[in-house]
Amino acid sequence: MDPGGAGVIVISDTWDYLTDPANWTGDDGMLHLLVQQLLLSFTALVVAALIGLPIALWLGHLGRGNLLAINVSNVGRAVPTFALLAFLVTADWPGTAEFGPYGRAGLATIIALTLFALPPIITNANVGIREVSPAVRQAADGMGMSGWQKFARVELPLAASLILLGLRLAVVQVWATATIAALVAGPGLGNVITEGFYRTNYGQGIAGAVVVAVVALVLEVLAALAQRVLDPNPRAPRTKRRRGMSAVPPMVTEAAEPPRP
Amino acid sequence: MTLLAASAAAAEPSCYSRLTNEWFCGQYVRDYQQEITDATIQHLGITIAAVVLGVLIAFPLALIARRLPRLETGILGTATAIYTIPSLALLPLMVPFTGISATTVVIALALYALTVLVRSMLEGLRSVPSGVRESARGMGYGATRLLFLVELPLALPVIMAGLRVATVSTVALTTVGSLVSYGGLGNLIKDGVTSNFRAELMTASILCVLIAVLFDVLIVFAQWLLTPWTRGVRA
Numbered sequence: 001m002d003p004g005g006a007g008v009i010v011i012s013d014t015w016d017y018l019t020d021p022a023n024w025t026g027d028d029g030m031l032h033l034l035v036q037q038l039l040l041s042f043t044a045l046v047v048a049a050l051i052g053l054p055i056a057l058w059l060g061h062l063g064r065g066n067l068l069a070i071n072v073s074n075v076g077r078a079v080p081t082f083a084l085l086a087f088l089v090t091a092d093w094p095g096t097a098e099f100g101p102y103g104r105a106g107l108a109t110i111i112a113l114t115l116f117a118l119p120p121i122i123t124n125a126n127v128g129i130r131e132v133s134p135a136v137r138q139a140a141d142g143m144g145m146s147g148w149q150k151f152a153r154v155e156l157p158l159a160a161s162l163i164l165l166g167l168r169l170a171v172v173q174v175w176a177t178a179t180i181a182a183l184v185a186g187p188g189l190g191n192v193i194t195e196g197f198y199r200t201n202y203g204q205g206i207a208g209a210v211v212v213a214v215v216a217l218v219l220e221v222l223a224a225l226a227q228r229v230l231d232p233n234p235r236a237p238r239t240k241r242r243r244g245m246s247a248v249p250p251m252v253t254e255a256a257e258p259p260r261p
Numbered sequence: 262m263t264l265l266a267a268s269a270a271a272a273e274p275s276c277y278s279r280l281t282n283e284w285f286c287g288q289y290v291r292d293y294q295q296e297i298t299d300a301t302i303q304h305l306g307i308t309i310a311a312v313v314l315g316v317l318i319a320f321p322l323a324l325i326a327r328r329l330p331r332l333e334t335g336i337l338g339t340a341t342a343i344y345t346i347p348s349l350a351l352l353p354l355m356v357p358f359t360g361i362s363a364t365t366v367v368i369a370l371a372l373y374a375l376t377v378l379v380r381s382m383l384e385g386l387r388s389v390p391s392g393v394r395e396s397a398r399g400m401g402y403g404a405t406r407l408l409f410l411v412e413l414p415l416a417l418p419v420i421m422a423g424l425r426v427a428t429v430s431t432v433a434l435t436t437v438g439s440l441v442s443y444g445g446l447g448n449l450i451k452d453g454v455t456s457n458f459r460a461e462l463m464t465a466s467i468l469c470v471l472i473a474v475l476f477d478v479l480i481v482f483a484q485w486l487l488t489p490w491t492r493g494v495r496a
Contacts (some may be wrong), residue, residue: 008357010356010357027365075427077426077429077473079466080436080450080468081437081467082447082450083436083462084450086462087466090459129272172345175347176347176349176397179347179350180349182438183451184451184454194440196353199443202356205353205356206353206355206356209349209351210354212346212347212349212350213347217345217346236352
């Protein structure tokens, strides 16, 4: 069989898998796994924001956190997601225990997802607050604002763009990591992919990949829209560079390091 | 003497036996040296091939994007969209074209590296002061010589920063290649999970992070070598 022919067969297998309703319904169906993975991602994102934002914002308010912001993203980049997931699953705790609606190895997966959502959230929020210009801060002091007022009324609104960008990058990161969870027998849609590959049913594996990829793109577009709607700052006119209205606005350099898929 | 050693070994099972299953185990590293070395070499090979391929694709793309601003949004948008697709999903999507092979992993990883590389190359080239560019033109530099002798060297710090990010994340991402059995140290991590073998898992993970740090240091050193003019300024 020539490689090209094999490719065509695999693609038709993929189509067959995607169009068979039996593969979508039921406890092992893709719909259930999809909801499970969305639930996992959402939970991890909320937990990461609850942990990361207060720390990053407070340090930013004090004008600190430069080292933290750099190190957190460096470490987050160098440690393979896969390795961390593997650790948590193999360790005595949390292991592969069922965890409520999150499925097998649910707790281990949520912990890993949360840890990998932290770097973009912390780095961007911290840099966002610290980059508020000193002149604006002095003006706030001059108006007699207390530390809290200065933070809530001046720094936070001005940093909102970067804070939101961090959250958006975390969404992409979390979804990608949640998919990888299947490599270590975790829950979620990645199972469709790994199962297909382990049983050399490539049509199924690719079908799972298509669903995961489409959802990833939809999430990214939704996150970008949310970012635009929630951002209180007027969009900075990018005079020097021409940018169209793409669904994925350009990332700010330095602070907005893209996550690791 | 040998008898004593044998009985001691019998009394104390090796640290990677099923009974103890310790995380850190020197005995494992000695006994499985060959396997670990092979996995490390595969890991290095895939990472280097992916980054080199990424640079080779990113460079012309960055030049096109700079030359034709109309295409810039499209190029950056496509690269970012690819970046959005989880690694575990991108690998299967490549399989119909490249099969179950190391090529699949290398191409997928190179595509991920593209986003960071194209951006940093564009930023780097844009950071060259226009005055410098004009003086070079005034001195009779043609487009090619201007690019390679003036613009690229000046853009190097920004480009190298992007290369560091791309390389370090590629090292980590290579592990996911274990889906198609070409994941370098990722293969050992996967095996460690399926057979509940902690020493294997720990050793492979530590090696992964070490490789990432090593590459990072090498790139910083290369930049130091390549940009002698930045040293004098700081001193």
